[in-house]
Amino acid sequence: MAATTLDGFRALIENSSDAIFLVNAKTEIMYASPSTAKVLGYQPEELVGRNGLELIHPQDREQSTQALKEVIAKPQSPLQIHTRVRRKDGEWCWVESTASNLLNEPHVQAIVLNAREISARRAAEEERQRHSEELARSNAELQSFAQNVAHDLKEPLRTISAFTQLLLRKAPLDPINRQFADFIVDGVSRMTTLLEELLASATYGFKGALERVEMGIAARQAMQNLTEAIASNAAIITIGTLPAVQANECDVIRLFQNLISNAVKYRSATPVEIRITAERSELDWIIKVRDNGIGISKEHQQRVFGLFTRLHTLDVPGAGIGLAVCKKIVEERGGTIWVESEPGAGSTFCFSWHSD
Numbered sequence: 625m626a627a628t629t630l631d632g633f634r635a636l637i638e639n640s641s642d643a644i645f646l647v648n649a650k651t652e653i654m655y656a657s658p659s660t661a662k663v664l665g666y667q668p669e670e671l672v673g674r675n676g677l678e679l680i681h682p683q684d685r686e687q688s689t690q691a692l693k694e695v696i697a698k699p700q701s702p703l704q705i706h707t708r709v710r711r712k713d714g715e716w717c718w719v720e721s722t723a724s725n726l727l728n729e730p731h732v733q734a735i736v737l738n739a740r741e742i743s744a745r746r747a748a749e750e751e752r753q754r755h756s757e758e759l760a761r762s763n764a765e766l767q768s769f770a771q772n773v774a775h776d777l778k779e780p781l782r783t784i785s786a787f788t789q790l791l792l793r794k795a796p797l798d799p800i801n802r803q804f805a806d807f808i809v810d811g812v813s814r815m816t817t818l819l820e821e822l823l824a825s826a827t828y829g830f831k832g833a834l835e836r837v838e839m840g841i842a843a844r845q846a847m848q849n850l851t852e853a854i855a856s857n858a859a860i861i862t863i864g865t866l867p868a869v870q871a872n873e874c875d876v877i878r879l880f881q882n883l884i885s886n887a888v889k890y891r892s893a894t895p896v897e898i899r900i901t902a903e904r905s906e907l908d909w910i911i912k913v914r915d916n917g918i919g920i921s922k923e924h925q926q927r928v929f930g931l932f933t934r935l936h937t938l939d940v941p942g943a944g945i946g947l948a949v950c951k952k953i954v955e956e957r958g959g960t961i962w963v964e965s966e967p968g969a970g971s972t973f974c975f976s977w978h979s980d
């Protein structure tokens with residue numbers, strides 16, 4: 625190698641913010657770059673001649689020895705490992721080391737180790753992991769709380785309904801009082817439905833196991849679950865090419881089911897036509913469910929995703945939970961959901977989903 629090239633490499637190594645070591649096959653340190661002082665607090669001369677394994681945490685030594693064996697066996701494949709290394713001040717710090725086997729390079733004849741301190745990154749990763757475990761635990765608690773509340777509330781509702789119906793059958797009620805009793809039974813039945821839907825909604829959109837989900841298959845499954853509503857409205861649904869994504873399959877089916885069911889429910893007088901398509905936007909897929917129904921005015925387009933928010937309560941059955949569940953499912957995976965619509969001109973519900 626020409627002298628100028630070597631000088632260039634030397635300057636590169638000496639100015640690098642990574643600590644660079646040359647070790648032999650017995651892990652003895654033959655060279656340490658000046659930046660070891662910055663990374664580990666040692667001057668290079670304090671390290672040369674020592675065995676590199678001495679600096680590594682006892683619990684990480686076995687992993688390091690194995691990694692070294694692998695690098696020696698496969699000179700073409702550099703290896704990266706994370707280990708704890710003792711700094712000169714006695715503190716342990718996390719270090720990411722990349723080992724490259726240049727033992728057969730005549731000018732080097734060593735294993736080159738590039739070491740970078742990653743304690744802050746590890747701490748942030750550990751904090752994220754703790755946070756997500758905490759979230760999963762509190763979600764599970766919330767779910768079981770919702771289940772208990774729904775179960776306990778249904779019991780007195782059953783009693784109210786049963787005794788009101790008994791009263792209707794046995795007591796001589798005038799037409800007005802009979803109507804009042806009917807209102808009670810209807811109210812109780814609606815409350816029971818609400819509780820059941822609320823209970824079901826609590827189980828969607830929690831970080832469950834992720835799998836590869838073919839959105840096209842999920843959309844067809846959702847259609848199958850809605851066979852009756854689709855047939856009785858003679859709805860024509862076309863599904864374009866949809867991507868496969870990382871998701872929870874039940875969640876994706878529920879997402880399409882709620883959107884298709886609404887597209888049918890909030891239909892106009894024209895024959896129902898629904899089109900489901902996907903397009904790319906940078907790292908995301910944008911999935912669109914377009915209908916030719918009654919549409920939604922601008923001022924309500926954000927509100928409809930709120931829990932128990934309904935714009936059409938009189939003639940169409942529903943609890944105002946469907947779109948809130950869709951929002952929860954999409955946002956749990958880091959996406960967003962929105963609607964583009966004009967009254968009388970149909971609605972297009974869109975959501976983004978990370979592509980793999």
Ligand code: ADP
Pocket residue numbers: 882886887888890915917918919920928929933934935936937941942943944945946947948971
């Ligand atoms: P629900 O259908 O049970 O009322 P959702 O949360 O699914 O509850 O929807 C909330 C409201 O948004 C509905 O009450 C309706 O007013 C409006 N909406 C939802 N989807 C559509 C749609 N495709 N076209 C027009 N309005 C819709």
